[in-house]
Every structure is written in structure tokens, then in C-alpha cells.
Amino acid sequence: MGKKFDISYVLDFIPKLLSYLHITLFIVAASIIVGIAIGLLVALPRLYNIPVLKRISQVYVSFFRGTPILIQLFLVYYGVPELFKLIGVDLSRTDVLVFVILTYSLHSGAFISEGIRAAVNAVDRGQVEAAYAIGMSGYQAFTRIVLPQALAISVPIFANLVIANLKDTSLAFSLGAMEMTGKSQTLGGVTQHFIETYIALSLIYFVISTALERTFLYVERRLLRHEKQVGAQEPRRRGFGVWKKQLLPSIKEGG
Template sequence: MGAAFDIAYVFRFVPMLLTTLDVTLRIVAGATLLGLIAGLLVALPRLYRVPVLQNISQAYVSFFRGTPILIQLFLFYYGLPELLKFAHIDVTRAPVLLFVIATYGLNGGAYMSEMIRSAVLAVDRGQAEAAYAIGMSGYRTFTRIVLPQALPVALPLFANAVIAMLKDTSLAFTLGVMELTGKSQTLGMLTRHFTETYLSLALIYLLISLALEKLFRQAERRLLRHEREPSADVPRRSRRMRLLLRRPAGKGDVSL
């Protein structure tokens, strides 16, 4: 049984848990970068329908989206070193954090590949064909035509993927990584105030998620800053037009 609930422990545990925040953020940052690279490499064969690579990419996405992240952590940490032994590669002394980042990065790459593919397909194909028709190269067409329109579509999906990855890092403690959740487990065992520990942990995750959400929202507004917004006087002009149509035609007016 745990100790009696004491709200003071909730605020006392927050600075203790924050000492391991850098580990969680390193996992998220490293996995996000790896996920973007993997997602792009996986999305390209499916976008351009490369015969063999397209099937491999589909299998990759199906595996990482169809199996739990916890099972993937165990497979990479315990199974990958055994497989690499056949190639005479010893990774048993590699830091566990590398296995965690690799697992989360490859898992995130499966979702980000779908994000990239859907964002690119959302851009009108005719615009790319018109760019090719006037002599633009494939690289310039992608960077000048496709990418500026695909980014606003992909950014909300990317934000969801990053925030979901942040919350999924709570499973890294199962491999002995002392991140936020691992630290909370230790504090709970030492003090027996489990409820207060988890409330502190939930508060930290919530604040980080809200900060990321605000950051991505600002980035999305910046990407859409050139979009034309409806004029504020449109309703006023509409009412004026209705009044003009209702008014009897007078001298100099054109009756409709």
C-alpha cells in the first residue's frame, strides 16, 4: 500500500523529475530526425511506384504500424544484437539509448512516410506538370511548387506524430533508460507516494505537449501567412448590394 495522499509531494516531485527531462527530449529529437529521414526514404518509392522498393516500403510501414512499440523495443534491444552476431558485428556494448532512439525513429518513420505521401499527393498534379512544361527541373519543381504547398498540409500531422512520440517515450524505462517515467518509478518506490508521483509526471507531459502544440501552431500560421483571408467588409458590401437591388430604378440607374 502507498502512503497517504499529500498534495505537497506533487510540487516537490516536479523539480526532481525535471532532472531527467533532457533524456526524454534527446529521445524525441533524435527519433524525430531519424523518423523524417526514414519517412522520406520510404515515401519516395511509393510516390514514384518503384517496383521492388515499393513492396519493401509497404512491408516496412505495415510492420511498424501493425505492432506495438513496446514489442519493437524488445525486438531491437534483445533481438538485433543476436542477428548482427551472424555478420560478426558486436553491438552489445552500445548504449541502450541508441536502441531506444533507433526504435522510436523507425517507428515514427512509418507514420511520417504516410504523412509525406499524403501531403505531396494533396498538391495538384497539374501544377507540377505545368512546371515541367516550362522547363523547370524536378528539384526546382519540388522545392518551388510542391514543397511550399505540401508543408502546411503535413505540419499538423507532423505535430501529432511528435507529441505522440513524446508520450510513447514513457515506455523507454522498460529497457532501463532513466527518463521521466523511469525517474517517477524510482521516486514512487522510495517515497511510497505513487499517486503524487504520477500526477507530477502527467503535469510535466501536459505542459510539454501544450508548448509543442503552441510552437507548431505558430509555425503553421507562418506557413499560411500568404494565404488571402476574406475581407472584413464583404458582409457590409453584400448588404449594400442587396439594398441597391431593392431600390426602385431612378434617373441614371440601370433597371435590372
Template sequence: MGKSFDITLVANFLPKLLYYLPLTLLILAASLALGLILGTLIAITRLYRIPVLNEISIVYVSFIRGTPILIQLFLVFYGLPLLLEIVHINISRWDPIYFVIITYGLSIAAFKSENIRAAVNAVDRGQTEAAYAVGMTGTQSFARIIAPQALLIAFPNFANSVIGFLKDTSLAFSIGVMDMMGRGQTLIAATAHTLEVYISLTIIYYATVLIFEKVFRVTEFRLQRHERPLTG
């Protein structure tokens, strides 16, 4: 049973938890970088229906989308070292944060690959044919015509998923990563003021999400500047 509620402790807990916010953001940034690279590669295999790789990608995306990320985290944390031991690679002493980044990167890759694929398919194919007609190569057509429009289409979904994965990083403490949630658990153990700790965490996460939403709105507005008709 926790101690009686003391709202003044929230102000005391906030700086102690905020100290670990950069680590949370680092996990998110590294996972996004890994996920976007892998997601783009997976999307390409799906778009061009590359034999074997296309089928593997379909199964992979289905598995990731159909299982909780917490289970994926445990599978990577406990399973990857055992798998690599087969080829005599020992990663059992790795910092748990690397397993978190790998897990989140793999998860982001599955979702972003579908986001990218859908965005590319949403662009009118007649524009590609027109690009070929004026002498562009396939690569030039994709880079100059398809990709910019696909980016604009995919951006809102991307922004929403980033916010979702930011909140999912709170699961990292379950394998021993001392992020904000992990620090929160140690504060609860030391003080028994559970509610005050969770209120502090709520404030930090909510404030961070509001900042992200503002940044994404400004970014989306700038991406759309070429789509808006000129006035005056």
C-alpha cells in the same frame, strides 16, 4: 500498498523529475531526425514505385502500423544485437537510449512516410505540368512548387504525431533508460508515494504538450502567411 496521500510531495518530486526532461526531449528530437530522413526515403520509393523497394516499404509500413511500439522496442532491444552478431558486430554493450532512438525513429519513419506521400499526392498535378511547361526540371518543380505546398498540408498531422511520440517516450524506462518515467519509478520504489509521482509526471507532460501546441500553432500560422489573401 502505498503510503497515505500527501499533496505537498508533488512540489518535492517536480524538480527531481524535471531534471530528466532534457533527456526525454533528446530522445524525441533524435528519433524525429532519424524518422524524417527514413520516412522521406520511404515516401520517395512509394511515390515513384521503385521496384522491390516499393514492395518492401509497403510491408514495412504495414508491420510498424500494425504492432504496438512497446513490442517494437523489445524486438529492437533484444533482437538487433543477435542479428548483428551474425556479421560479428557486437552492440550488446550499447546504452539502451540508442535502442530507444532506433525504435522510435523506425516507427516515426513508417507514419511520416504515409503523411509525406499523402501530402504530395494532395497537390494538384496540373501545377507540375505547368512547371514543366515553363522549363523547370522535375527536381526544380518538386522543390519550388510541390514541396512547399506539401509541407503546409502535412504540418498539422506532423504536429499531432510529435505530441503523440512525446508521450510514447515514457515507455523508454521499460528497457532501463533513466528518463522522467524511469526516475519516477525509482521515486515510487524509494518513497511508496505512487500517486504523487504520477501527478507530478502528469503536470510535466501536460505542460510540455501545451508548450509544443503553442509552438506548432505559431509555426503553422507563419507557414500559411503566403496562403492568406492580402487585405487593405
């Protein structure tokens, strides 16, 4: 049992937790950057129907979307060093953050690949055919016609993934990574004011998540500025609502 609730501890804990915010944000940023690279590599075989690679991509996506990220953390942390031992490489002194970032990168890559695939498929094929008709090459049609629209379409999905990753970093402390959640555990154990610690932590996550959501909404509006707007509130309605309805079913199906 913790001590009696004291609101002053919430205010005291916030700056202490914020001192570890850079670690949390580093995990998110690094995993998203690596995840984008993985997602592109995984999406291409499925977009271009490359037989063997397409099947491997499907298995990879199904596994990382179908298993809890906490289990993935343990599998990577304990499994990867064992695999490297087979080729004589010792990873026992590797920083735990490497395994955390690797796990979140693989996890993010699966979702990003589905987002890329769904966004590209959502672009009207007639536009691509029209691009070919006026003499554009496949590369030009993709970079000038498909990619700009696919980026705009994928912003809400990408935003949801970044925010989800931010919240999922709270599981990294299970491997001993000292980010904000790990620090909150330490503060709670030392002071016995666990409720105050978790309130402070939740406030930080809430503020950052809200800021990220608004940032991505602004980016989406900028990417869609060339489209005809029906009303002043059209970008907001199209934002995190319509694109979800259009794309999430295809992402969930994974077909």
C-alpha cells in the same frame, strides 16, 4: 499500497523529474531527425512507383504502424544484438538509449513516410503541370511548387507525431532507460507516494505537449501566410482540424 496522499510531494517531485527532461527530449529529437531521413527514403519508392522497393516500403510501413511500440522496443533491444552476433559484432555493452532511439526512429519513419506521401499527393497536380509548361525542370517544380505546400500540409501530422513520440517515451523505462518515467518509478518506490509521482509526471507531459502544439500551430500559420484568409480565425480552423480530415483517411489506408 502507497502512503496517504500529500500534495506537497507533487511540488517536490516536479523539479526532480525535470532533471531528467533532457533525456526525454533527446530521445524525441534524435528519433524524429533520424525518422525524417528514414521516412523520406521510404516515401520515395511509393511516390515514384519503384516496383520492388515500393513493396518493401509497404511491408515496413505496415509492420511499424500495425504493431505496438512496446513490442518493437523489445524486438530491437533483444533482436538487433542477436543479428549482429551473426557477423561477429558484440553489442552487449551498447547503451540502452541507442536501442530506444533506433526503435522510435523506425517507428516514426513509418508514419513520417505516410505523411510525406499524403502531403505531396494532396498538392494539385495541375500546378505541377503548369510549372512544366513555363519551363521549370522536375527539380524546380518540386522544390518551388510542391515542397512548400506539402510542408504546410504536413505540419499538423508532424506535430501529432512529435507529441505522440513525447508521450511514448514513457515506455522506454521498460528497457531500463532512466528518463522521466523511469525516475518517477524510482521516486514512487522510495517514497511510496505513487499517486503524487504520476500527477507530477502527467503535469510535465501536459505542459510540454501543449507548448509543442502551440508552436507547431504558429509554424503552420507562418507557412500558410501566403494564402488568402477568409476570416481572422481561418488559420486556427484550418490548423489541426481540416488537414486532419483531408489527410488522415489516406494515411490510414496506406494506399
